[in-house]
Amino acid sequence: MEKDQIILGIETSCDETAAAVIKNGKEILSNVVASQIESHKRFGGVVPEIASRHHVEQMTIVLEEALNQAGIGYSDIDAIAVTEGPGLVGALLIGVNAAKAIAFAHNIPLVGVHHIAGHIYANRLVTEMKFPALSLVVSGGHTELVLLKEHGDFTVIGETRDDAAGEAYDKVARTLHLPYPGGPHIDRLAHEGNPSLKLPRAWLEGSYDFSFSGLKSAVINTLHNAEQRGENIEPADLAASFQESVIEVLVTKTLQAAQAYDVKQVLLAGGVAANKGLRAALTDGFESLSDIELVVPPLYLCTDNAAMIAAAGSVLFQKGKRSSLALNGNPGLDIEQSMF
Amino acid sequence: MTVLAIDTSNFSLGIALAKGDQVIGEYITNIKKNHSLRVMPAIERLVGDCDLKTADLKKIVVARGPGSYTGVRIGVTIAKTLAWTLNIPLAGVSSLEFLAANGRYFTGIVSPLFDARRGQIFTGLYRFNGNRLETILEDTNMLATEWAGKIKQYNQPVLFIGNDTPLHKEALQNILGDAAFFAPPALYNPRPGELALLGMEKEGEDIHSFVPNYVRLAEAEAKWLGQQRD
Ligand SMILES: [Zn+2]
Numbered sequence: 332m333e334k335d336q337i338i339l340g341i342e343t344s345c346d347e348t349a350a351a352v353i354k355n356g357k358e359i360l361s362n363v364v365a366s367q368i369e370s371h372k373r374f375g376g377v378v379p380e381i382a383s384r385h386h387v388e389q390m391t392i393v394l395e396e397a398l399n400q401a402g403i404g405y406s407d408i409d410a411i412a413v414t415e416g417p418g419l420v421g422a423l424l425i426g427v428n429a430a431k432a433i434a435f436a437h438n439i440p441l442v443g444v445h446h447i448a449g450h451i452y453a454n455r456l457v458t459e460m461k462f463p464a465l466s467l468v469v470s471g472g473h474t475e476l477v478l479l480k481e482h483g484d485f486t487v488i489g490e491t492r493d494d495a496a497g498e499a500y501d502k503v504a505r506t507l508h509l510p511y512p513g514g515p516h517i518d519r520l521a522h523e524g525n526p527s528l529k530l531p532r533a534w535l536e537g538s539y540d541f542s543f544s545g546l547k548s549a550v551i552n553t554l555h556n557a558e559q560r561g562e563n564i565e566p567a568d569l570a571a572s573f574q575e576s577v578i579e580v581l582v583t584k585t586l587q588a589a590q591a592y593d594v595k596q597v598l599l600a601g602g603v604a605a606n607k608g609l610r611a612a613l614t615d616g617f618e619s620l621s622d623i624e625l626v627v628p629p630l631y632l633c634t635d636n637a638a639m640i641a642a643a644g645s646v647l648f649q650k651g652k653r654s655s656l657a658l659n660g661n662p663g664l665d666i667e668q669s670m671f
Numbered sequence: 672m673t674v675l676a677i678d679t680s681n682f683s684l685g686i687a688l689a690k691g692d693q694v695i696g697e698y699i700t701n702i703k704k705n706h707s708l709r710v711m712p713a714i715e716r717l718v719g720d721c722d723l724k725t726a727d728l729k730k731i732v733v734a735r736g737p738g739s740y741t742g743v744r745i746g747v748t749i750a751k752t753l754a755w756t757l758n759i760p761l762a763g764v765s766s767l768e769f770l771a772a773n774g775r776y777f778t779g780i781v782s783p784l785f786d787a788r789r790g791q792i793f794t795g796l797y798r799f800n801g802n803r804l805e806t807i808l809e810d811t812n813m814l815a816t817e818w819a820g821k822i823k824q825y826n827q828p829v830l831f832i833g834n835d836t837p838l839h840k841e842a843l844q845n846i847l848g849d850a851a852f853f854a855p856p857a858l859y860n861p862r863p864g865e866l867a868l869l870g871m872e873k874e875g876e877d878i879h880s881f882v883p884n885y886v887r888l889a890e891a892e893a894k895w896l897g898q899q900r901d
Contacts, residue, residue: 380889432752656711
């Protein structure tokens with residue numbers, strides 16, 4: 332019998348300080364996340380300097396808890412996987428330098444991981460991946476369709492040309508005076524309202540790219556015009572109409588790409604994957620396509636965590652990727668270049 | 672006891688290894704290059720050159736600021752993580768205090784400084800009592816001119832040290848006149864060997880709760896606190 336592969340994962344790209352231990356790329360032994368959301372609520376968004384300060388306060392506490400819960404020692408760890416980018420540079424540096432310190436102290440191999448590769452590999456903690464696979468990545472900073480021909484082989488076939496879906500959610504939430512973070516509030520409101528308002532969909536025919544800035548402006552204009560006419564718009568209806576537009580485009584493009592590339596699996600990834608409306612619409616959409624398996628990770632694996640970074644790191648490590656002690660945070664890291 | 676000292680709090684990067692009362696290895700650069708990329712390779716190199724293994728390290732000492740927010744966090748993160756993972760004590764030393772140590776033979780008071788932009792400096796006031804370095808005024812952040820006015824009242828010769836002193840020399844001299852002395856450039860760099868020896872004497876602190884001394888609040892937090900008071 333082969334020895335189990337144990338990976339320690341570290342993630343600090345935004346406002347969660349996270350560490351996790353996983354076995355053989357698939358099994359979570361521990362998954363610890365210290366969220367800073369309460370601190371950033373005061374400012375109505377993530378403040379990079381504050382995020383970095385919190386990461387320094389939390390990093391060793393989170394690491395200790397992850398190792399204790401997993402019940403492993405340093406000699407059990409095959410590699411340390413850490414998010415090297417993209418993300419907030421000052422935040423990334425905390426995880427990267429903590430990872431390098433442990434790697435140096437115990438002579439453990441180090442593997443830099445792309446944050447989005449991590450989100451995609453959260454799916455491998457749910458079920459084994461089958462290729463080719465298509466991943467719909469939707470988060471605060473990303474809206475992408477990524478094709479995986481095999482493990483660790485990423486091709487971006489579509490991406491947003493302006494705002495990420497999550498960004499549009501946050502801006503619309505602010506317009507509706509909803510508290511930060513706005514995404515879950517819009518999702519909740521949308522279920523109470525009717526999608527009765529006409530809002531645009533950016534189809535960008537002939538490509539799998541997305542665009543949400545026009546929709547965002549349309550929402551703001553609709554509210555503004557109604558105000559000028561002295562009419563009242565039900566926030567729930569506006570939220571429902573906005574959400575319907577976003578989801579219709581996301582689901583339609585994902586369905587088209589999945590069929591065009593003849594994929595075996597569609598993997599939902601990223602923080603916006605927690606959106607109930609999106610989950611329901613995707614499930615509906617793929618119901619009739621019985622030869623394509625739709626994988627939707629549980630909520631705690633969709634938001635930022637280190638188990639997903641360890642899962643991606645597990646595959647990269649197996650494929651021979653090694654990072655040196657000169658590894659640095661890279662806020663603009665490209666997923667297609669991130670393999671080696 | 673073998674101590675590893677790390678300073679990335681300002682422009683210069685410093686690593687030292689001290690054993691007993693001897694500095695056995697020291698590395699300093701004062702160039703515009705990325706600290707995050709370079710510190711760990713520098714530590715690995717120095718430890719290797721001194722024929723040591725990580726298991727030989729018995730204490731970690733780190734410059735805890737003030738300085739560049741990002742810079743000081745890089746050193747503190749590495750120091751905290753090393754101390755925690757090797758299960759050895761961690762001591763912090765003010766980045767200004769060990770720079771003040773370069774003024775060891777000056778009879779008077781010592782004001783080490785780092786530029787803090789817009790005419791401001793990070794500084795503190797120190798004095799040697801025999802071989803012991805004493806703090807007279809805690810590390811702070813203020814306009815160089817305001818600081819000069821504050822130390823004028825001590826009526827003593829004062830030595831300014833640090834790579835950023837030329838930026839503020841004129842302002843300080845205008846107020847302090849002949850009482851202001853300026854260290855020669857060879858003494859500008861904070862010396863990691865001094866950091867190691869000062870840290871060796873200090874008690875270990877709780878590793879998890881160890882934080883940099885930023886001296887200043889984050890801008891967003893200061894603004895938020897201001898709004899709460901209004
Ligand atoms: Zn993310």
